[in-house]
C-alpha cells in the first residue's frame with residue numbers, strides 16, 4: 001500500500017479513537033474519585049459520564065455530540081518520505097473521518113457557513129502543528145477539542161513584576177471564571193512565556209503531557225501540585241454542581257519571555273480530553289498508542 005494511503009488511514013483511525021475511546025486512565029481516575037465523592041449529585045454526574053464513556057467505547061460512537069474542531073500535532077522526521085504532502089493527507093483524512101466515524105461538521109466559515117466536512121475554506125482547519133525532528137518516523141497526535149471548553153480558555157499579558165504569584169493567581173481566576181461552562185471535571189494546561197500567541201500553543205501542549213506525571217523540573221512540578229490542590233478547592237465539582245472533583249490534572253509548560261512581558265495562557269479541556277497517537281515508519285509500519 002502507498003505510504004500516503006497508510007498515513008491517511010492512520011489519521012482517520014486516530015480521529016475515531018479520539019472521538020470514541022476516552023483514555024482508560026481518565027475513566028479510572030473518575031471512577032476512583034466517584035468513590036471518594038460524598039454527595040449523591042456529584043456521584044450521579046460522574047456515574048453518567050462513565051456510563052457514556054463505556055457506551056461510546058463499546059459501540060465505537062462519539063462520546064459527545066460535539067466532536068470538536070479537528071487538530072493534529074505532527075512530529076515529522078527529516079528522513080520520512082512524505083513531507084510537502086502531509087497537510088493534504090491530513091485534510092483528506094479529516095473529510096473521510098467526518099463521513100466514516102461519523103463526526104459532527106464543526107468548521108464554520110464566517111461568510112459561507114458550515115463547510116460540512118470539518119475542513120475550513122481558507123486552509124487553516126484542521127489545525128495542524130508540524131515540528132521537524134531528526135529521524136525517519138512520523139508521529140501524529142489527533143486532538144479534536146470541543147467548543148464548550150475552548151470557550152473558557154483565557155490569556156493575559158501580566159506585568160512581569162507580578163511574577164509566579166501573579167501567574168498562579170491568574171490560573172485560579174481563569175478556572176473559577178470557567179465554572180461549569182466547560183463540562184468539568186477539567187484538565188488544565190498552562191503556558192507561561194514565549195509571547196502572546198506562542199503561550200497558548202504551550203498551554204495546549206501542556207494538556208497532553210502524561211496524566212498525573214509531574215514536570216521533570218522540580219520547580220515547575222511544585223507549581224503543578226500547588227495549582228491542582230488550589231483548583232480543586234474552588235469546589236466547582238463534576239459538571240459544575242459543587243460535588244466531586246473540579247480538576248483532574250494540571251500541567252505547566254514554560255518558555256523564556258521578553259523582560260517586559262509575562263504572557264500566561266490557560267487552555268481548559270472538559271472531562272472528554274480526546275486524543276490518540278500513532279508512530280509511522282518509512283517502511284509503512286504503524287504503531288497506534290492509546291492512553292494518557
Ligand code: SF4
Nearest residue numbers: 064146148149183270
Ligand atoms: S465541553 Fe466537552 S463534554 Fe461539554 S459539550 Fe463540549 S465536548 Fe462535550
